[in-house]
Amino acid sequence: MKQLLATLLLAATPLAAVRPTPAQERKPMVVVISLDAFGASLLHDPVLPVPTLHSLMQSGAWATSMQPVNPTVTWPNHTAMVTGVTPAKHGLIANGLIHGQRTGGPIGVEFHADKSKLVHVPTVYDEAKAKGLVTAEMDWVAVENAGIDYSFFEQPVESSKLIQEMIASGDLKPEELKNFNHGPSQPYRDRLYTRGAIYAIKHHHPSLTLLHLLTLDGTEHAYGYKTQAGDNGVAFLDDQVKEVINAVREAGDLDRTTFLIVSDHGQSSVHHSVDPNAVLKNAGIQPSEAAALAEGGATYIYETHANAALTEKIKAAFAASPATDTIPSESEMVAQGWPRPANNDTAPDVIVYAKEDWKFGGVRPNAPNPEPQTGAHGYPNTRPLMQEIFIASGAAIKPHAGEQPSFPNLDVAATIAKILGLSYSNMDGKPLTNILK
DSSP: OHHHHHHHHHHHGGGGOSOOOHHHHHSOEEEEEEETTOOHHHHTOTTOSOHHHHHHHHHSEEESOEEOOSSOOHHHHHHHHHHSSOHHHHOOOSSSEEESTTTTSOOEEESSOOHHHHOOSOOHHHHHHHTTOOEEEESOSSOTTOOOSEEEOSSOOTTSHHHHHHHHHTSSOGGGGTTTTTSSOHHHHHHHHHHHHHHHHHHHOOSEEEEEEOHHHHHHHHHOSSOHHHHHHHHHHHHHHHHHHHHHHHTTOGGGEEEEEEOSOOOEEEEEEEOHHHHHHHTTOOTTTEEEEEOBSEEEEEETTOOHHHHHHHHHHHHTSTTEEEOOOHHHHHHTTOOOTTTOTTSOSEEEEEOTEEEESOOOTTOOSSOOOEEEOOSOTTSGGGOBOEEEEETTBOTTOEEEOOEETHHHHHHHHHHHTOOOTTOSSOOOTTTBO
């Protein structure tokens, strides 16, 4: 144990080891790495196999937890961390653009939707671009046609500038992208996203790099929270973080780079599932009247023609469901940061939260009861297992600032803006000045 601690402390010291050039001093860099579904409770495990994260924690600052926004879903929370506002303002409540709601037909979510249709407020990368700073993203969300300089999309586009450069230089082979979205495992995809970040950092030195890795999320959806498979996943992710840090060091940028390691939500193990549209059907509510979109720990119900009587009938139907925990009132939805239909046509009329060990959606025919363990998120942002991680280390962070009390993830965007010298006046989040130099 003493040898391990010595190794971690030694690894923590080089974050300011490279002598900067005058040009480097003028332009700080921020690298944000999001480890999807990495719950704050995991980080408190003293034997979790994450030496790189532990090193960053020791050299810089880390939060007891970071609170996500509602819904505790990937795209809304990543968007909160780059806009500094809740979905009530930024507009995004699913992993894409919700469509088909209030039509009497099925509801879907369009993955390939323009950023302009999804995000209703400026982002920190918009502000950076406006100031002439170079930006890069790998597997970030809601970024189609976002104007980011170097992109390695979740579903890679071979014609993109970054990928064309990587292929031309031999850093990426076209066959590595073949069937990228349907054949390779998530660790395979995450490794390529990391390689994209490494290439962009070494060749273009972005002022802002946003990297999103999904291995743990996929593993926990398949097997549940805190399993051996999950521990293997976090060890793999820790290695990816180390590779990015090494790339920054090799690029000569370590002295001016701040690393922010975050997540978007945690996960909870579940053994029971309910189809929310079956709940509506069993209550005699026709698809032409209302339809539901399942989001794991929550479900959204859309009324074709909203009226008080139908709303009460829907609430009564879900109140009788064994999956239901709470059904927030209109005022509670507003207080929880949800957009409302008057201002956002993707906002649901009714929201229902699931109990622990239950989820909405993912129902398998003839499944045993209880079902084999899986994982879900989307539950209220106050639940302990939904809390996120935050680690900060590097050029702009006070050395050995240590553990910080919990704060909302809206503060991430404002902190990035503060480090890069950008405006954050339109954000609800605040810079974490207590950890900044």
